[in-house]
Amino acid sequence: MYSQSFQGTGRLIKLIFRQDGLKIFVWLLALISVSLAAAAAYPTVYTDEQSIQAFALTMNNPAMIAMLGPGYAMENYTTTAVIFGHEMLLFTAIAVAIMNILFVGRSTRADEEDGRIEIIRSLPVGRLSYLSAATIAAVMTNVLLAVLLGGGLYALGIERMDLASSLLYGANLGALGLVFAAFTALFAQLAETSRGATMFSFVALMVAYLVRAVGDVSSETLSFFSPLGWAVRTEVFVGDHWWPVLLSLAIAVVIMVVSFYLNAIRDLGSAFISARKGKEHASPFLQTPFGLNLSLQFTNIAAWAVGIFVISAAFGAVLGDLETYFADMEFIQAYLANDPGETMTEQFIMLLMAIMSMISAIPAVMTVLRLKGEEDKNRTEHFYGRAVSRTKVMGSYLLLAILVSFIMQSLVALGLWSVGTMDDALTFNTAFSSALVYLPAIWIMIGLAVLFVGAAPKATGVVWFYVVFCFIIVYLGGLFDFPAWVNNISSFEHVPLIPAEDIDYMPLTMMTIVSIVFAIIGFIGYNQRDIQG
Amino acid sequence: MSIVEIKGLTKKFGNFTALDNVDLTMNEGEVFGFIGPNGAGKTTTIRVMLGLLKATRGEVRIFGRDAWKDAVELHKRIAFVPGEANLWPNLSGGEVIDLFLKMRGNGSQGRREELIKRFDLDPTKKCGTYSKGNRQKIALIAAFSSDADLYILDEPTSGLDPLMERVFQEYVMEVKAEGKSVFLSSHILSEVEKLCDTIAIIREGKIIETGTLNEMRHLTRTKLTIQTKEPVTLDETKGVHNIEEHDAELSFQVDTEELDEVIRYISQFGIVKLESTSPTLEDLFLRHYEAKETSNGVGGQA
Numbered sequence: 001m002y003s004q005s006f007q008g009t010g011r012l013i014k015l016i017f018r019q020d021g022l023k024i025f026v027w028l029l030a031l032i033s034v035s036l037a038a039a040a041a042y043p044t045v046y047t048d049e050q051s052i053q054a055f056a057l058t059m060n061n062p063a064m065i066a067m068l069g070p071g072y073a074m075e076n077y078t079t080t081a082v083i084f085g086h087e088m089l090l091f092t093a094i095a096v097a098i099m100n101i102l103f104v105g106r107s108t109r110a111d112e113e114d115g116r117i118e119i120i121r122s123l124p125v126g127r128l129s130y131l132s133a134a135t136i137a138a139v140m141t142n143v144l145l146a147v148l149l150g151g152g153l154y155a156l157g158i159e160r161m162d163l164a165s166s167l168l169y170g171a172n173l174g175a176l177g178l179v180f181a182a183f184t185a186l187f188a189q190l191a192e193t194s195r196g197a198t199m200f201s202f203v204a205l206m207v208a209y210l211v212r213a214v215g216d217v218s219s220e221t222l223s224f225f226s227p228l229g230w231a232v233r234t235e236v237f238v239g240d241h242w243w244p245v246l247l248s249l250a251i252a253v254v255i256m257v258v259s260f261y262l263n264a265i266r267d268l269g270s271a272f273i274s275a276r277k278g279k280e281h282a283s284p285f286l287q288t289p290f291g292l293n294l295s296l297q298f299t300n301i302a303a304w305a306v307g308i309f310v311i312s313a314a315f316g317a318v319l320g321d322l323e324t325y326f327a328d329m330e331f332i333q334a335y336l337a338n339d340p341g342e343t344m345t346e347q348f349i350m351l352l353m354a355i356m357s358m359i360s361a362i363p364a365v366m367t368v369l370r371l372k373g374e375e376d377k378n379r380t381e382h383f384y385g386r387a388v389s390r391t392k393v394m395g396s397y398l399l400l401a402i403l404v405s406f407i408m409q410s411l412v413a414l415g416l417w418s419v420g421t422m423d424d425a426l427t428f429n430t431a432f433s434s435a436l437v438y439l440p441a442i443w444i445m446i447g448l449a450v451l452f453v454g455a456a457p458k459a460t461g462v463v464w465f466y467v468v469f470c471f472i473i474v475y476l477g478g479l480f481d482f483p484a485w486v487n488n489i490s491s492f493e494h495v496p497l498i499p500a501e502d503i504d505y506m507p508l509t510m511m512t513i514v515s516i517v518f519a520i521i522g523f524i525g526y527n528q529r530d531i532q533g
Numbered sequence: 534m535s536i537v538e539i540k541g542l543t544k545k546f547g548n549f550t551a552l553d554n555v556d557l558t559m560n561e562g563e564v565f566g567f568i569g570p571n572g573a574g575k576t577t578t579i580r581v582m583l584g585l586l587k588a589t590r591g592e593v594r595i596f597g598r599d600a601w602k603d604a605v606e607l608h609k610r611i612a613f614v615p616g617e618a619n620l621w622p623n624l625s626g627g628e629v630i631d632l633f634l635k636m637r638g639n640g641s642q643g644r645r646e647e648l649i650k651r652f653d654l655d656p657t658k659k660c661g662t663y664s665k666g667n668r669q670k671i672a673l674i675a676a677f678s679s680d681a682d683l684y685i686l687d688e689p690t691s692g693l694d695p696l697m698e699r700v701f702q703e704y705v706m707e708v709k710a711e712g713k714s715v716f717l718s719s720h721i722l723s724e725v726e727k728l729c730d731t732i733a734i735i736r737e738g739k740i741i742e743t744g745t746l747n748e749m750r751h752l753t754r755t756k757l758t759i760q761t762k763e764p765v766t767l768d769e770t771k772g773v774h775n776i777e778e779h780d781a782e783l784s785f786q787v788d789t790e791e792l793d794e795v796i797r798y799i800s801q802f803g804i805v806k807l808e809s810t811s812p813t814l815e816d817l818f819l820r821h822y823e824a825k826e827t828s829n830g831v832g833g834q835a
Contacts, residue, residue, distance in 0.1 A: 004605040008636055015632060019621045114619040119672065122583050122613035122685075123636040124605050268585040270546070 005264070008125035012133030013140075016107050024141055027099045031092065031145065034472060036152045038088055041479045042080035043158060052077050059086060061325055062318040063348045066213040067355075069232030081160035081237040085169065091475065093231050094205065096145065096173045097180040100138060101201040104184035107134040110194035118268060131185065131263050135256060138181035146174030160237055168245065169236045175248035179227045180205060182255035189262035192271035199303055206307045213314050227251065289388060290396040297367060301404055304363035308356065308408050312415025315352055319416065319426055322348065349426065349434060350497045353412070354474045357438035358467070358492070360408035361445045365463055367401040368449035372460050378533035390527050398450055398519060405442045409435045434498035440511035444491035445470075447518030455525025457532075534561045536683060536714055537582065542591035544577055544738075551577045553738040555591070559716060559731070564709050566729030567718040568818060574738040575718045576616065579687050582716075583613060595683065609637065612681035616688035616718075618672040622661030626671045629660060633675035644678040651700050666692035677704050684708060684715045690724065702728060722814040732814070734821055741821055746814065753812040753820060754786035757795075762803030770795060782806070 046052045056077035069090050111117050117130050150170030154163045187200040208226040215223030223229030230244035285291040322345050374380050383393050413435035417428050445467060452460045473490040487493050494507040537559035544552040552574045559565045569575050580586040581593055584604030593600040595607050620629050634640030649656055652670045669692045676684060690698050705715055705728050719725050733743040760782050767773045772791025777784045787795045
């Protein structure tokens with residue numbers, strides 16, 4: 001029986017690439033080009049050893065370690081390759097993990113949920129073929145990423161980026177991608193819906209990040225429980241250890257074997273964690289478009305809220321230590337004297353706020369784009385077949401998204417402020433004003449999402465491009481040295497940097513107006529266009 | 534020769550018993566109709582037959598081989614059409630048909646072209662843009678253009694227009710004429726009546742009736758409408774049910790085995806008009822359905 005369990009896998013791999021190939025291509029292209037561009041840009045910014053050492057100074061503190069992983073001893077910071085390895089690895093790893101989660105989630109549980117695997121399995125195709133095809137496709141994708149990225153870095157010819165180290169950098173990301181591909185395959189067996197499977201996987205990613213953050217700051221041992229903790233311990237471009245890559249691959253194989261076993265013993269369409277039963281009647285709240293919308297998206301929003309709060313709280317915990325840490329180090333004080341306006345903590349808070357606001361924007365944008373998802377699944381026709389106006393339906397999504405942005409930003413502030421030793425590091429007022437000041441920038445993204453769903457529904461993917469673009473500008477804008485107009489496209493560029501700067505209401509008002517204009521165009525478009533289903 | 538043999542099949546999902554001791558036998562060259570209300574266990578039975586679900590208890594053999602263990606080998610001889618064909622939105626209809634044919638490995642391109650023409654399908658459109666009926670056509674074309682010995686069709690005509698339904702019926706007749714077997718689960722009773730040799734009715738996971746349509750008709754009632762010269766009372770007559778009076782006409786149902794007696798009796802009153810409607814599968818189905826309507830069924834998978 002088991003000899004035939006894998007029959008037809010080859011053709012299914014082709015099928016999966018035929019279906020998702022373009023998406024994978026875009027992901028790989030983006031990951032590789034941003035990485036290579038960054039690697040090429042570092043030498044132009046950090047031109048001499050002194051500037052590299054200065055970078056090292058800003059990195060070796062608890063807050064940055066929590067965010068990006070442990071640094072090295074000062075004498076190791078000799079080339080920009082080290083900076084690249086330190087600053088780019090973890091965030092790229094997260095992006096790779098997200099790609100794997102989305103990709104494997106689609107080609108496992110989503111295909112099963114929609115009945116595609118049922119048809120495939122009625123053909124002379126083995127019981128485990130679809131999962132093996134999805135797995136092999138994921139392996140191929142990650143190997144491709146590792147080789148292209150590693151080879152690309154080597155080809156740049158930057159000092160210390162020799163072939164072995166460059167390939168280690170690529171392999172590190174590929175192996176980590178496979179760990180999360182394996183986790184997603186496992187959760188696809190456990191959860192009954194594709195939404196559940198991807199959500200569990202994202203929770204796993206977040207836990208991995210947090211465990212590593214706390215571990216890197218306080219206890220080395222703890223970091224060994226997180227795949228991201230292993231990844232940063234490759235010390236790529238410094239120590240060049242291969243064991244974390246091998247460990248990741250081994251764990252990925254183990255999780256995969258478990259997934260295959262679970263897949264083999266379960267019925268098609270069944271899951272180990274079953275969906276709960278629902279209520280017999282709809283509550284009065286559920287019977288309004290907004291109520292229905294909120295209850296449909298509640299789990300998703302709640303998961304994001306918890307995640308954002310926990311990450312903010314974790315960073316809040318290191319904030320208190322930060323001032324004490326800097327106060328003890330005289331030479332840092334001396335270095336900072338060049339820039340008296342901002343303390344190190346303030347700088348960190350500003351970077352952190354920008355990144356956390358970026359993360360908050362994701363659930364807010366998702367909330368609006370869900371309307372398009374509902375249309376694709378032919379569920380909006382249930383509204384429009386009844387006496388509900390388009391404005392009302394879209395309005396309920398917009399309202400919810402604005403609410404989400406407010407909730408998430410408040411949680412960022414609350415998380416940062418409430419946990420750890422407050423001292424004077426962050427007052428309640430500063431925390432809230434520096435978080436809420438990002439709202440108009442997030443609203444631009446929400447407005448853009450409304451605009452695309454309403455006026456150009458085929459191109460809603462552009463909204464995610466914009467979010468990623470803004471993230472790159474926030475995180476690497478200084479590095480790339482784009483012309484000002486390019487930076488200005490990012491809404492996050494126009495946010496006053498609190499606490500260092502005073503609140504300037506002008507740009508905030510402008511952004512709010514622009515997002516309203518976007519939304520209005522979206523509403524007009526939505527009221528005039530064809531609804532697909 | 535029987536090609537499908539199901540003995541004592543029970544399938545449980547947790548505490549819920551979806552199939553309860555199901556016995557079925559289907560013979561070679563037969564078109565076998567499988568009918569039952571929503572949630573009765575039709576799709577579950579088919580999924581067990583395809584080795585997608587593992588039987589909790591009992592035996593399912595197709596072509597004499599175990600449906601679970603030998604699934605891959607068996608599927609080379611089986612063509613399946615699901616009730617709802619969700620396909621890959623980025624692939625065109627033609628691509629999906631080719632893919633299915635290639636994976637089975639014995640399809641015919643000539644037949645594929647013929648079927649696409651007969652079913653009036655544009656194979657260049659992406660699956661994401663097809664209507665439900667058109668997606669269903671893709672599954673049907675893939676199934677009928679492959680060279681199978683057993684066709685398992687799970688409500689295959691859902692979403693098809695009457696014209697396409699007829700094309701479908703023609704193809705069922707055609708494969709039957711070639712000596713192949715068809716297992717047809719359906720809600721459309723007229724279709725089952727037209728196509729099927731043997732019928733099984735499933736309800737709440739149990740087979741409650743099985744046999745040829747003729748055999749089953751004996752178990753049911755004939756509807757009579759009469760008009761007589763002298764008034765006739767049937768209230769006391771054995772085997773007469775649901776008497777209704779409109780104007781001078783009397784409509785009622787007669788148990789088929791009592792038909793002879795009842796006709797003899799009413800002929801004494803001078804028959805002016807006599808109309809008889811033979812029981813349709815629908816009557817038969819409804820009778821079984823209504824008989825147990827008081828016990829509320831719990832729906833399983835549709």
